[in-house]
Amino acid sequence: MSLEILHIDDDLVVVNKPSGLLVHRTDLAKHEQDAVVQRLNEQLGRWVYPIHRLDRATSGVLVMALNETVCRRLGEQFMARTTDKNYLAIVRGHTQPEGVIDYPLAKLNEEKGRARFKIEGTEKEAISHFSTLETFQIPVPVSRYEQMRLSLVSVKPEQGRTHQIRRHFKHIFHPLLGDTRYGCRHHNQAMRDHWSENLRLMLHAENLSFTHPVSQERLNISASLPEDMSTLLHTLRTQTFD
Template identity: 85%
Template sequence: MSLDILHIDDDLVVVNKPSGLLVHRTDLAKHEQDAVVQRLNEQLGRWVYPVHRLDRATSGVLVMALKDDVARHLGGQFMERSTGKNYLAIVRGHTASDGVIDYPLAKLNEEKGRARFKIEGTEKEAISHFQTLESFQIPVPVSRYEQMRLSLVSVEPEQGRTHQIRRHFKHIFHPLLGDTRYGCRHHNQAMRDHWSQDLRLMLHAEQLSFTHPVNQQRIAVSAPMPDDMSALLDSLRTQTFN
C-alpha cells in the first residue's frame, strides 16, 4: 500500500506514517518484512535514508532523506534539538491546563522472562511540554468508578528519548490510552469493551519543523489525524459508547 506523501523534493520526503508500521526492519521484529523504508523504496523507485523514528504504534509525520549527505544534516538537527515536534495524545484522567514534565529517562532492561527495570547510571535529560486541549468524562465504567475521565493533550518533547512521551505521562499518572506497555490495563480494556477491540496507542505526530539542509528554508509539515483517533474523539465528544 502506498504511503501518504506530505512533502517531497529532490533531497527529502515527508510521509504520514500509519499506526502499526515499522520505520525500518529490525532484529526485534525479524518476521516483519513491511516497513516505511521498504515501501518508499518501491513507491519512489529510489533508496531512502531514515533520519529519525516513530514508535511502531505511533502515527504521523516522518521525514526521510533521499541523499546520504542530507540524511547526515537532518540527523544532526535532531541531535542538536533544532527541530520542532508536536504530538497529540489521548491520556487517562484530567490533566492540568498546561505543564512541563522534567524527568530524566534511564535505559530499561528488556530481557525476556524478567521484570522490566531501570539500568542505574543510564539516565538522560528528558523534558516534555504539554497543553490540555480538551477534557472528557464519559459513561464508561472503569475499575471502581462509574465514569471514565480522559484528556486530549498537545505535547512538545525537547528530546527524542525512546518512548519519552509514553513514559513521561505514565510518570505523572496520566498514561496514554491504548498503551499496552506503560498504560492502564483497566482503561484500555474498558475502551475495548465499550468502543472498539481495535484500540491502539493514541499517539499521533501532528507536526514536524526543520531547516532544509540544502536551501536553508524552515519547513513545517503537518499530518492529518488518522481516522481511528478522529472517530474516538467524536465518540468522546458525543458520549456515544456501547
C-alpha cells in the same frame, strides 16, 4: 499500500506514517517484511534514508532523506534539537491546563522472563511540555468508577528519547490510552469493551518543523489525524458509546 506523501523534493520526503507500521526492519521484528523504508523504496523507485523514528503504534509526520548528505545534515538537526515536534495524545484522567515534565529517563532492562527495571547510571535528560486541549468525562465504567475521565493533550518533547512521551505521562499518572506497555490495563480494556477491540496507542505526531538542509528554508509540515483517532475523539465528544 502507498504512503501519504506530505512533502517531497530532490533531497527529502515526508510521509504520514500509519499506526502499526515499522519505520524500518529490525532484529527485534525479524519476521516483519513491511516497513516505511521498504514501502518508500518501491513507491519512489529509489533508496530512502531514515533520520528519526516513530514507535510502531504511533502515527504521523516522518521525514526521510533521499541521499546520504541530507541524511547526515538532518540527523545533526535532530541531535542539536533545532527541530520542533508536536504530538497529540489521549491520556487517562484530567490533566492540568499546561505543564512541564522534567524527568530523566534511564534505559530499561528488556531481558525475557525478567521484570522490567531501570538500569542505574543510564539516565539522560528528558523534558516534555504539554497543554490540555480538551477533557472528557464519559459514561464508561472503569475499575471502581462509574465514569471514565480522559484528556486530549498537545505535547512538545525537547528530546527524542525512546518512549519519552509514553514514559513521561506514566510518570505523572496520566498514561496514554491504548498503551499496552506503560498504560492502564483497566482503561484500555474498558475502551475495548465499549468502543473498539482494535484500540491502539493514541499518539500522533501532528507537526514537525525543521530547516531544509539544502535550501535553508524552514519547513513546517503537519499530518492529519488518522481515522481511528479522529473517530474516537468524535465518540468522546458526542458520548455515543455502546
